[in-house]
Amino acid sequence: MYGWIWRRLPGPLPVRLLLSAVLLAAAVYLLFTVVFPWAESALPFLEVTVDE
DSSP states (O other), rough: HHHHHHHHSSHHHHHHHHHHHHHHHHHHHHHIIIIHHHHHHHHHHOOOOOOO
């Protein structure tokens, strides 16, 4: 998959490196702002019932 993305990026090596960094940053931003908050509310890990 990464090879496919690398071959589809336009330009010489410096441009490809910059574009891949931008794509990585966008993926991390999307995960932290959309996916992880949705998963946190959908998973029951925070519903702890421990009596003292």
